Amino acid sequence: MDEPLAAPVADRTPLYRALAGQYRSAIESGALRPGERFPSVRTLMGRHGVSLSTALQVCRSLESEGWLEARPRSGNFVRRPKRFAAAALQEPDHAALPDPAQFVGIHARVSDFVARGIVARSKGKPVRINLSGAACAPALYPGEALKNAATRALRRHPDLLVKNIALNGNAGFRGILARRAMESGMVLSPDEIVVTHGCIEALNVALRAVAQPGDIVAVESPTYFGLLQVLESLGLRALEIPTSPQTGISLEALELATRTYPEIKAVVVVPVLQNPLGSIMPDAHKARLVALCDAAGIALIEDDTYGALANGDAPRKALKHWDRTGNVIHCASLHKILAAGMRLGWISAGRRQARVEMLKYAQTRSSEELSQLAAGEFIASSAFDRYLRRLRGQLADQRARTAAAIAECFPAGTRFNEPDGGLMLWIELPADISSQRVFDAALDEGILVAPGQMFSNSNRFDNYLRLNCGLPFTDEVEAALRRLGQLVAQARR
Amino acid sequence: MDEPLAAPVADRTPLYRALAGQYRSAIESGALRPGERFPSVRTLMGRHGVSLSTALQVCRSLESEGWLEARPRSGNFVRRPKRFAAAALQEPDHAALPDPAQFVGIHARVSDFVARGIVARSKGKPVRINLSGAACAPALYPGEALKNAATRALRRHPDLLVKNIALNGNAGFRGILARRAMESGMVLSPDEIVVTHGCIEALNVALRAVAQPGDIVAVESPTYFGLLQVLESLGLRALEIPTSPQTGISLEALELATRTYPEIKAVVVVPVLQNPLGSIMPDAHKARLVALCDAAGIALIEDDTYGALANGDAPRKALKHWDRTGNVIHCASLHKILAAGMRLGWISAGRRQARVEMLKYAQTRSSEELSQLAAGEFIASSAFDRYLRRLRGQLADQRARTAAAIAECFPAGTRFNEPDGGLMLWIELPADISSQRVFDAALDEGILVAPGQMFSNSNRFDNYLRLNCGLPFTDEVEAALRRLGQLVAQARR
The missing domain is CATH 3.40.640.10 (Type I PLP-dependent aspartate aminotransferase-like (Major domain))
Incomplete structure (x- = not known):
């Protein structure tokens, strides 16, 4: 089927590949961000004056490379291929005998972090971005x-x-x-x-x-x-x-x-x-x-x-x-x-x-x-059920964007998985980084995170953070994640 | 001051005494019931064609004999003089050392009473009058x-x-x-x-x-x-x-x-x-x-x-x-x-x-x-505060009427106090009466009471009942109390 030319194509590259390449660059440059809705097939046809089959090929090739994620009944969404994401978390030693059982002393730890927040506020440093929770922004609930x-x-x-x-x-x-x-x-x-x-x-x-x-x-x-x-x-x-x-x-x-x-x-x-x-x-x-x-x-x-x-x-x-x-x-x-x-x-x-x-x-x-x-x-x-479906889609978007920002801005050696749903990401920082120091530095700038120490009676997770993905991914959230990446890198020294 | 004759007075008894006597008889016969509002001075003046001072004398003489209770801002209310009430509860032995402390096994007792209620209902015997609680009827709350x-x-x-x-x-x-x-x-x-x-x-x-x-x-x-x-x-x-x-x-x-x-x-x-x-x-x-x-x-x-x-x-x-x-x-x-x-x-x-x-x-x-x-x-x-004042008045009325019914209908040897407020009466039955038997007999007739066993880990209060006064004192409540009195008397045998 003949295709009217829609964009200048310098060589014999098939049209769909050229268009896919443009979109790939747009994603790599950040013009299109992970989690964003990708233009529909109909939009592509109109925007570039291409046929249905070409528009479909653009989507399929981006999807096969991992740049798009098809969500049933919702359309295509931009994602970052796994190879650009941080490394995955490692499996624990399944054959290891756990540390002996012990009475829990977590409340003092939690209180300590809460108290630091109170001290920070008393010094006129309010929490601007709270990534420490595990809840959606009110607007996401019905x-x-x-x-x-x-x-x-x-x-x-x-x-x-x-x-x-x-x-x-x-x-x-x-x-x-x-x-x-x-x-x-x-x-x-x-x-x-x-x-x-x-x-x-x-x-x-x-x-x-x-x-x-x-x-x-x-x-x-x-x-x-x-x-x-x-x-x-x-x-x-x-x-x-x-x-x-x-x-x-x-x-x-x-x-x-x-x-x-x-x-x-x-x-x-x-x-x-x-x-x-x-x-x-x-x-x-x-x-x-x-x-x-x-x-x-x-x-x-x-x-x-x-x-x-x-x-x-x-x-x-x-x-x-x-x-x-x-x-x-x-x-x-x-x-x-x-x-x-x-x-x-x-x-x-x-x-x-x-x-x-x-x-x-x-x-x-x-x-x-x-x-x-x-x-x-x-x-x-x-x-x-309609509400839940929409919420899951929103959270998938927010998780993907958060993951992309972390993959991009956190120092090498950062590891995390993208869970198959839910509200949060569990981030392993390089082993020599204390999340408590990150917590303090972030709080100083109005960013609240949940340090790994809160999730165990041991010190095994001192270099971990839990980040909430329940907030709409605004510029402020993105800026906070970028800043967090810098603070993590600085905490190394 | 001369008084026009309003009611036939057979002898030289002062008019106010005659009128007071009529009202006293009305209370004794049950025509006027404890807790009911007594006619106002103005009503007495109109009804009997008497002067203000005579009407006031009627009230004062009934009050001094204990038949009326003056409540500030509310008027006069019928009561039963203490001599017609049951005997008061006795003081405990303040010098006695308590029984040794023990682990509590009350839940089984309470569950047992709850279970009896369920069994009764399953036999088609619903609770018609619930005097077992300690709460007001919904209508009394705002x-x-x-x-x-x-x-x-x-x-x-x-x-x-x-x-x-x-x-x-x-x-x-x-x-x-x-x-x-x-x-x-x-x-x-x-x-x-x-x-x-x-x-x-x-x-x-x-x-x-x-x-x-x-x-x-x-x-x-x-x-x-x-x-x-x-x-x-x-x-x-x-x-x-x-x-x-x-x-x-x-x-x-x-x-x-x-x-x-x-x-x-x-x-x-x-x-x-x-x-x-x-x-x-x-x-x-x-x-x-x-x-x-x-x-x-x-x-x-x-x-x-x-x-x-x-x-x-x-x-x-x-x-x-x-x-x-x-x-x-x-x-x-x-x-x-x-x-x-x-x-x-x-x-x-x-x-x-x-x-x-x-x-x-x-x-x-x-x-x-x-x-x-x-x-x-x-x-x-x-x-x-307006609501609380009204509620206290209603409860005073309901307690007084309940107390009067018990004093009248329960067997000799019954003792209780009239507390200075609140929702309940604690009734001591003659020592040989098991409130558990009364509970069962009453439940059989759709009347629920709280037996004394539920209020101690010991058996010291087996011959006690707690009765709720939070329900409006209707004819049904009065009939239930009368019937309860008969059941208590029967439980003796």
């Missing part, structure tokens, strides 16, 4: 829809705020959660669900149901500092199990640990989009983990806080899907995926359900119903 | 005002449900709580207040801040079963201290106990309107208790859940008023006094504040702000 749903709930239930609260949570809301849980392969009755104040309360009562002060709990390493704070506050000892940035907790290391420490009472894992690694356990690992804990008589507690943010429309299966003995305690939350201002979590505790219900009741009674009614209305509507 | 305030808060803060939650609770709400606390003699900065999920979470973190599993906690006896459940769930041992139905915990017995059990780590008391006794500690006792705990190095935890329901417009002083060393942990709640559907409590922990903040954060993070904004707006307005 604030308007939830506000309207809450207002409707107040109108429909005029007695809501003054009548007795339903035991274990609003029955309708628990029914909606049970229906959603089916998509993750769980078959639960609403009566097997207790609504909690976020996943953190669910983890509290789960741990209290199966462990006494002094007992050992196996956790991923690195892990969420909030979990370490819970262990500390309950007087439990943490046994940190090496965890793969790709496949999650090392089953080999865990198995070895269970043989070495018979006092392990529970294992806590985040199977999908582990915090901070972003790893996702393959289904085969999940099945093995459930069987391993069952055989060893160890309670298996899963924290499903980020699962709905994994790429793709098919939800990942929960560990509970493989649970045949009621040994899996499923803890989940809407806090990160739906609304940072609502503390809606839930727990389904298998054969420990009665004890968990007692502990939740003795701890905070049943949870207020208004948030549940508002969130329930939204989740039960078709808007929820 | 549902409309709170609903409107919540709707306004959603409108004013469109991001509320999707933005990060303020640490330790909404700052404005904590400021409002701090201002109200001044009325109870506490000088607190908003920063010394952490918002919790009801008083129960405040008690949880207070106890976790000062005691480890196995430690002893001194509690009032009888006490709130919710507190016993908390102790049980935390693995603490309860030492039940004899408690006066008039003046609260026995300081003599507590002092003896602190000398006998050096492992006591905390004392938990409800100084104003103790649950279930309704006792109010005199200020002198409060000061002594604060000093006693201070000297013994024992944390003093006060639960102020019902204080605002004490008769009179002047709030009672909190224990914290006398606290000079930061040893008093003040726990409070709006759940009973403002809105049963909101779980709003707070804690101010003196020198344990940092640890309490850590435990609250590790347990449930900071509490959602919507309820706080709604309640805060109402509490900060002049409507709150």
